[in-house]
Amino acid sequence: MSEELVEFFKALADANRLKIVGLLAQKPYSVEELAALLDLRPSTVSHHLAKLAEVGLVSARADSYYNVYQLDEKALMDKSRSLFSQENLKASVSDVDLDAYDSKVVADYTRKDGSLKTIPAQRKKLEAVLRYVVKAFKAGKRYTEKQVNEILSGYHEDTASLRRELVGFGLMKREGGGGEYWIE
Amino acid sequence: MSEELVEFFKALADANRLKIVGLLAQKPYSVEELAALLDLRPSTVSHHLAKLAEVGLVSARADSYYNVYQLDEKALMDKSRSLFSQENLKASVSDVDLDAYDSKVVADYTRKDGSLKTIPAQRKKLEAVLRYVVKAFKAGKRYTEKQVNEILSGYHEDTASLRRELVGFGLMKREGGGGEYWIE
DNA sequence: AATTTATTTCGATATTTATCGAATTAGATT
DNA sequence: AATCTAATTCGATAAATATCGAAATAAATT
Numbered sequence: 001m002s003e004e005l006v007e008f009f010k011a012l013a014d015a016n017r018l019k020i021v022g023l024l025a026q027k028p029y030s031v032e033e034l035a036a037l038l039d040l041r042p043s044t045v046s047h048h049l050a051k052l053a054e055v056g057l058v059s060a061r062a063d064s065y066y067n068v069y070q071l072d073e074k075a076l077m078d079k080s081r082s083l084f085s086q087e088n089l090k091a092s093v094s095d096v097d098l099d100a101y102d103s104k105v106v107a108d109y110t111r112k113d114g115s116l117k118t119i120p121a122q123r124k125k126l127e128a129v130l131r132y133v134v135k136a137f138k139a140g141k142r143y144t145e146k147q148v149n150e151i152l153s154g155y156h157e158d159t160a161s162l163r164r165e166l167v168g169f170g171l172m173k174r175e176g177g178g179g180e181y182w183i184e
Numbered sequence: 185m186s187e188e189l190v191e192f193f194k195a196l197a198d199a200n201r202l203k204i205v206g207l208l209a210q211k212p213y214s215v216e217e218l219a220a221l222l223d224l225r226p227s228t229v230s231h232h233l234a235k236l237a238e239v240g241l242v243s244a245r246a247d248s249y250y251n252v253y254q255l256d257e258k259a260l261m262d263k264s265r266s267l268f269s270q271e272n273l274k275a276s277v278s279d280v281d282l283d284a285y286d287s288k289v290v291a292d293y294t295r296k297d298g299s300l301k302t303i304p305a306q307r308k309k310l311e312a313v314l315r316y317v318v319k320a321f322k323a324g325k326r327y328t329e330k331q332v333n334e335i336l337s338g339y340h341e342d343t344a345s346l347r348r349e350l351v352g353f354g355l356m357k358r359e360g361g362g363g364e365y366w367i368e
Numbered sequence: 369a370a371t372t373t374a375t376t377t378c379g380a381t382a383t384t385t386a387t388c389g390a391a392t393t394a395g396a397t398t
Numbered sequence: 399a400a401t402c403t404a405a406t407t408c409g410a411t412a413a414a415t416a417t418c419g420a421a422a423t424a425a426a427t428t
Contacts, residue, residue, distance in 0.1 A: 002202070003199070005202060006197065006198070006199050006202055009193050009196040009197040009202070010197040010385095012193040012197075013190065013193040013194040013196075013197035014190070014385090014386080015187075015190050016386085018186070018189060018190055018193075018276045019276050019277055019280055021273070021276065022273045022274065022275075022276035022277035022280075023277055023280065025273045026277075030308065030404080030405090031404070031405060031406090032285075032308075032403095032404065032405085033285045033308070036284045036285035036288045036289075037280055037281065037282065037284045037285055038280065039284065040386095040387075040388090041387075041388055041389075042404075042405065042406090043387080043388070043389075043390095043405085043406070043407080043408095044386070044387050044388070045405095046405060046406055046407085047386080047387080047406090047407095048386090050406085060405095062394095062395080064307065064395085064396070064397090065306055065307075065395075065396065065397090065402090065403060065404060065405095066308065066403095066404065066405090067404070067405060067406090076268055077268070080264065080267050080268045083264050083267070084260055084261070084264045089205070089206045089209045090206065091206075092202045092203050092205065092206035093203055093206035093207055093210075096203055096206075096207065096221055096222065097221065098221065100220045100221045100223065101216075101217045101220040101221055103220075104220045105220075121372090121373095121427080121428095122249055122373075122374090123248065123249075124214065124216075124217070124250065198415090198416080200416085214374080214375095215374070215375060215376090216373095216374065216375085224416095224417075224418090225417075225418060225419075226374075226375070226376090227375085227376075227377080227378095227417085227418070227419075227420095228416070228417050228418070229375095230375060230376055230377085231376090231377095231416080231417080232416090234376085244375095246425080248425090248426070248427095249372095249373060249374060249375095249425075249426065249427090250373095250374065250375090251374070251375060251376090305397085305402090305403095306403080306404090
C-alpha cells in the first residue's frame with residue numbers, strides 16, 4: 001500500500017509545517033530561529049522538523065552550536081511531479097478488494113444454497129447479481145433456451161426475467177433467430 | 185494566508201480518502217459502492233467525500249437512486265502542478281513576522297534604555313544584536329572612528345569589539361587607510 | 369400518495385496529533 | 399575537564415478528527 005503517500009500528505013497537512021517549508025525555501029534556519037518566527041517552543045518545532053525529515057523534505061546540518069535545517073528542493077520537486085501519477089493512484093487502491101461490492105450484494109440476495117431470495121430492483125444491485133448468476137455458464141459454449149432456463153431455475157423461478165436482464169445488460173448474447181445463447 | 189493549501193493537504197492526508205481518489209480515477213462510484221469497497225459505513229464515506237468536494241477534487245451527479253461521485257481530473261492536475269509554486273510557498277509564510285527572531289534576541293539582550301547587557305557570544309545572536317545596533321548609523325554618511333565610538337558607547341562600553349564585529353559581519357564598511365566608516 | 373432506498377446530517381466516542389514543559393542528550397567553547 | 403547551549407526526547411494534556419449509529423432528508427419507483 002502507498003502508506004508513504006499518506007505520510008507525505010500528512011507531513012504537509014499542518015499550517016505550521018507548511019510555514020516551515022516556505023521559510024526553508026528561502027534560506028536554511030536553525031530550530032531556535034524557526035521557533036521564534038513561528039512563536040512555538042523549540043521542542044514543538046523539533047517535532048515538526050522530524051516529521052518533515054521522515055518524508056525526506058528537509059535535512060539537518062550541524063553548524064557550531066546550531067542544527068541548521070535546509071529544504072531538499074529536489075525531493076520536493078520530484079514528489080510534486082509524481083504525486084498523482086498513475087503508479088501512485090494505482091498503489092493507493094492496491095489493497096482494495098474491487099469485488100467487495102458485488103460480494104456484499106450477492107450475500108444480501110442469496111440463500112445458503114446460492115439461490116436468489118428476490119431479483120433486485122435497483123440497477124446496480126441487479127447487475128451485481130447477474131454477474132454472479134452468469135458464472136454458471138461456460139464461455140463459448142452454445143445453449144438452447146431450454147438449457148438456459150434449466151440452469152437459471154436454480155437461481156430463481158422467474159427464469160424469463162433473469163434471461164431477459166442477462167441479455168439486456170450484455171452479459172449474455174443471443175443469436176437473432178435460432179434461440180441460441182452464449183457468453184463471451 | 186494560504187489556508188486553502190493546508191485544507192488541500194488535509195483532504196488527502198487520510199488513507200481512505202486517498203483510496204477514494206484512486207478509485208474515482210478509474211471510474212465514478214456511488215457512496216454505497218465506495219462504502220462496500222472500503223469496508224466503511226456510508227455515513228463515513230459521505231463525510232470523506234464532502235471533504236474532497238470542499239477542495240474541489242470531486243463532484244456528485246445524481247443518477248436515479250444513486251449519487252454518483254466523479255473525480256475532477258482537471259482540478260487534480262492543476263493543483264498538483266502549482267502545489268509548490270513560488271506563489272504558494274510565499275503565501276504560506278505571508279503572515280510570519282520575519283523579524284521575530286531578531287526582536288526576541290534584542291529584547292533578551294537590551295535594557296529598557298536600549299543599551300546592551302552583554303555582547304552575545306553565539307554568532308546568530310550576535311548578528312541579530314549587530315543588526316539592531318547598526319540602525320544608529322545613517323546610510324551613506326561618513327563617520328570618523330571617534331564618531332563611531334561615540335555612538336557605539338551608547339550601547340556597550342566595549343566599543344572596539346562592537347566596531348570590529350560590525351565590520352567583520354559586513355554590516356559596516358571601513359576605508360582602508362583613512363579610518364573612515366560608513367554603512368551602505 | 370405511499371413506500372422504498374440512498375444519502376446526508378447530527379451527536380457521541382475513540383483515536384490521532386499538536387503543543388508544551390521538564391529532563392536528557394549532544395556539541396562546542398572556554 | 400568543566401561548562402554552556404541548542405536540540406531532542408518523553409510524558410502529559412488539549413484540540414482535532416475518523417468513525418459509527420440513529421435520525422432526517424431527498425428522490426424515485428410503485
